[in-house]
Amino acid sequence: MRLKSELPPELKYQAVVTEAAAREAGLDFFDVVFEVLDASDVNGVAAYGGFPVRYPSWRFGMEYERLEKGREWGLSKIYELVINNDPTYAYLVRSNSLLEQKLVMAHVYGHADFFRHNVWFAPTNRKMLDTMGEHAVRIRRYIDLLGQETVEEFLDIVLSLDTLVDPYLPLREHSHPAETRSVHTSASERARRALDALSLSTVPEEPPPEPSLGSRADLPTYDVLGFLSEFAPLDGWQRDILEIVRAEAYYFAPQRMTKIMNEGWASFWHSRLLTGGILDDSEILDFADCHSGATSCPPGQLNPYKIGLELYRYAEATGEDLFQLRRVHNDVSLTHKLVDESFAERVLRPILAPAGQGQEEEPDWRELKAATLRNISWGGLPQIELQAVDLEGEGELTLVHHHDGRDLKVGAAQATLLQIERIWKRPVRLRTTLDERDSWILVRDGAGSVVDIQGSDEAGGASDENLRNTA
Known part of the structure; x- marks a missing residue:
């Protein structure tokens, strides 16, 4: 284990003890490097997604302000921060009590094991x-080279689209590398593009030739950022920034897909390790209070710490191999496998359909399971697919929202399409369901509108009575 020299002796000792207990219990992880920071500094690192060396953006500053206000007003507190890396880096809050540091260290080793061994x-x-x-x-x-305003404006556009990737693509390519297109540009190609872009002392007067779309046989795709990085009419530096954001989006995607499993695994093991001999008898009650606070689950809120912990405890009670479950599943597949009537009635009903809420009819346990799966599928995000490009006309992009019973927020959807249009420089449309009506959300020349599909022509035209909203 590699420890920073400035880690206080007492915490060094606790790290050694906790690591030994974790490895003896069967956990396996890369070296863990602990850093101790003030609470405000931990918020700063968290605002950058756990990477203090990240590029500047006002979005990170805004996130820092949100975290700081939550801390100052007593609304939220970050106990720990750990990143998927080799070695694994974890940040401890200096003001935490010794008990809290013990809990955090045990929790971190659970995360580190999950990062190393979960297939996603x-x-x-x-x-x-x-x-x-x-x-x-x-x-x-x-x-x-180009000025902060120019670069940050484009970076902000791309960051607003960083969820438009296919979270299943990296694992498909990892399992079958010869059959699918690489998520990441090759190292040599990335280096060449970066060198070409960096060699510019000014913005070129003439835009580069647009890449040929050809037949686009690989459409449809959920990897909207990948499509734009290949075929949008961009300067070299813009394409490089888009590829940077895309690579980072794919790095973070598994964390959305396994939030319940990851936090549940870390919570399961911090509880098991601490009560298995790390804590003194005098610390047990304080630990129980801290642990129960982290795993509390108010009605209507799916706390990943609570749900994940209960899933692993239920799996253990029913004789499942916990380490195999941790290895092969994501949140959706684990929930689908483990949630039965007993689990749904004991854990999900008090959260999703608590007594005394005035429901006309109590939902069946299968409905509770379906509602949970709906909330966590696709990492909790709308499922957006790029289906077609109009090669014969204006080059319009057609996207489809795979509706799961929850309508998109029209304003947010239009704002997203406007950002795509700014990169694609041609019209963009999205098919979805709004108020149980098939609809187009259209963006053209910086203006958005919503059109009912019924009554519009095949190309998406509409009469005035079909036009329901214009931004």
């Missing part, structure tokens, strides 16, 4: 801390 993390970059630093150098270089 297998394709991720294990040297992401170094890569984030490289990304920051490249973007700061563009800022020096």
Whole structure:
């Protein structure tokens, strides 16, 4: 284990003791490096997604302000922060009590084991801390060459689209590398593009030739960012920034897909390790209070710590191999496998359909399971697919929202399409269901509208009575 020299002796000792207990219990992880920071500094690292070497963006500053206000007003508190890397880096809050530090360390070792062995993390970059630093150098270089306003404006557009990726693509490519297109541009191609872009001292007067779309046989795709990085009419530096954001989006995607499993695994093991001999008898009650606070679950809120912990406890009670479950599943597949009537009635009903809420009819346990799966599928995000490009006309992009019973927020959807249009520089449309009516959300020349599909022509035209909303 590698420890920073400035870690206080008492915490060094606790780290050694906790690591030994974790490994004896069967956990396996990369070296863990602990850093102790003030609470405000931990919020700063968290605002950058756990990577203090990341490129500058006002979005990170806004997130820092949100976290700081939550801390100052007593609304929220970050106990720990751990990142998927080799070695694994974890940040401890200096003001935590010794009991809290013990809990956090045990929790971190659970996360570290999950990062290393869960199959959804297998394709991720294990040297992401170094890569984030490289990304920051490249973007700061563009800022020096082109100006902060120019670069940050484009970076902000791309960051607003960073969820438009296919979370299943990296694992498919990792399992069958010869059959699918790579998520990441090759190292040599990335280096060539970066060198070409960095060699510019001014913005070129003539845009580069647009890549040929050809027949686009690989459509449809959920990897909207990948499509734009290949075929949008962009300058070299813009394409490089888009690829940077896309690579980082794919690094973070497994964390959304396994939030319940990951937090549940860490909570399961911090409870098991601490009550198995790490805590003194005098600390048990305080631990129970701290643990129950982290795993509390108010009605209507799916706390991943609570749900994940209960899933692993239920799996253990029913004779499942916990380490195999941890290895092969994501949140959706584990929930689908383990949630039966007993689990749904005991755990899900008090959260999703508590007594005394005035329901006309109590939902069946299968409905509770379906509602849970709906909330966590696709990492909790809308499922958006790029289906077609109008090669014969204006080059309009057609996207489809796979509706799961929950309507999109029209304003947010239009704002997203407007950002896609700014990159694609041609019209964009999205098919979805709004108020139980098939609809188009259209964006053209910076203006958005919503059109009922019924009554509109095949190309998406509409009469005035079909036009329901214009931004």
